[in-house]
Amino acid sequence: MLQLTSITKSYFQKIAVDDVSLSLNEGEIFGLLGPNGAGKTTLIRIINRIIEPEKGEVRFNGELMKGKHLAEIGYLPEERGLYKTMTVYDHAMFLGRLRRMSKDEVNKSLNNWLEKFEITSWKNKRIEELSKGMAQKVQFICAVLHEPSLLILDEPFSGFDPVNVELIQNELKAMKKAGKTIMLSSHNMKSVEEICDRAALIHQSKKILEGSVINLREDRKDGRYAVKFKGNMLAFTHALWTGFELIDKEELAKDRFVAYVAMRGENNFQDLLKTLIGQIEIEAAWEVLPTMQQIFIETVTGKSI
């Protein structure tokens, strides 16, 4: 769907993006991660043809990216604004028309989205009458109004309350289901884990990781398992004996724990469960994978958490 090859861009001799290549597949949600100043926004601006790269090329559906492709891209920048004195309707009409939509198409799509978000009464309100969260919903609607096949969202969840984060996440999942491709840049690693299929990590202008979210986590697992149980901690420790090692524990309530265990010798997860059954009341047990947040911090800082 979208291929970036060896993209390089610098500002006043400071390299913002250094030889970055990426590819997005149709119908996936791709997370673009990186600390502040890593070059994510520059990369996104290059994809949107807002700025030109010094080197490299961007291809959209196999063709070199041109102005005509912009009509198929929706973009919600991180630092987004609205014209405060315009109404929601006027705003949507203006931005929709800039995206080459007809007036009827804008009307139809806007009504559809307002109904979906249950905010039809906002249609003729001026932006300055809306709260920050409300304005952000309008911004999101304006970005997807023209039903783009590629949606690029820079920090889409910032400023939203959990209810609206859930709402937006669900919409993104629905769009993915409908075959749309989504690239999102976010510091909200939980959201990235929850909705992204693949992700890339940009650090100091370079791409240092890329892959499917599950693979990135699987590749960094350290053989730890978690057991959530009811019972005596002493009994749990006794049961482990020499075949397993208790690494950490969390007390959830009186006689309710989550214990983190590492295998010794040839023991595996099945052996662990067999050992524990009958000694304690197991509520849940799972293999512990590093979170995207951990991977992010470890990769960026070079320190393990």
Place this chain on the structure above:
Amino acid sequence: MNVSWLIAQRELKERIKTRSFIGMAIAGPLLVLLLVYVLFSVGENNKPHWNVLIVDPVGIMDNKILANTNGNISYDFANNYLPLKDFEKSKRFQKYDALLELNEKILSNKAAFLFYKEKPSFVFATAIQFHLERRLEEVMIKRFSKMTVQEFRGIKQPINVAFRNLYDPKNESYSLSGWVGFFFGGVILLFILLFGMTILRSVSSEKSNRIVEVLLASVKPRQLMFGKIAGIGIAALIQFVIWTILIWLGLFILRETLFPDMMDLSNWDVSKIADQASSGLEDGLFRSKVYNDFVELVYSRIQFGDMLVFFLLFFISGYIFYGTFFAALGATSGSENDGQQFVLPIMVLLVIALWAGYYTMQNPLSQLTYILSFLPFTSPMVCMVKLAQGYSLGEGYQIYVSFSILALSSYATLRLAGRLYQNGILQFGHRLRLTQFVTWLKNG
């Protein structure tokens, strides 16, 4: 639909519904009309008595002229040729306010020259013209006709008296018409300043609230800049049209109500004046025709049709020329308040342009005026003044050259400002420096 036009439409809608636009559309014309009213009211301010020396070497007048009954004009005759320098410098002519020169051709070309030291009011001017005309009627009737005076007056034509400054007999330095051009040029500069600042604020605010990044994902920076300049420019034109209509309407109302007796040259009926004079109403003859230079300027000298075409051409080109500077400044500044120091040079240029217009009125034929009329910074003002004064025969092409230079310069600044706009619009939080301008200009 062209995206620049969509940007322009949004800008236009945004501008025309603001309170400042509506306020300016009403307050501007009212201010102009108030000024006109004041100038109408205080315009008459002249000496109570005039001494006029009639130089009549051929003796056409036979040393006679009708003296006005209230005695505010006195005439003396000189029957030999009197050089203007002598009249100007000789002590014996110091008591005279003006020299009325008659030559042998006056009976055929009906033209005479009056050289004044201080420009006479219209009342005096009309009185002198009337007295001369009355006397010439008698002379002509005697020489060329067997008609009575009354019969002659029924068929006579007005004599054209050209009023000239004694110190500037060619009338180079002063022209009422020049003020018309100055007014039009001043309006151009005023609108450039007001709407240029609007461009600056609009670009800065789009930049500071970050909507610009959303827009740039759909339009090119140059398209955005051009659309913005065009939209605000159309708002400026609408403002001007409103001004024109309201001022025109206001002048009409002023003439019909507050100054019903004001004389309009087009209504000046010589035969009526003559009839009034002959029926002994001489004292009241001019009283009802109070008139001043400004009235003449407003109601008789402004050739709105001619002026408006060139006004629009110079207004549009001048606005684009200066507007691009404002747009580039807004795009390159780091915050809404940044870049204010760079507004000053633009304002200085506008003030220089205003001065250039005044200089042109004073020195329409000077070399400097010639140069200023071609410089794009000053040509909108200078050319308006020159156009109002009238280009000399064979020099009419100059206004087209001036306009071409201005139009090409506007195109060039549009290109250059486009570079600055493109490179600066997504730079935030910095302090604007001249070196950045140069760097961004290079990075086309």
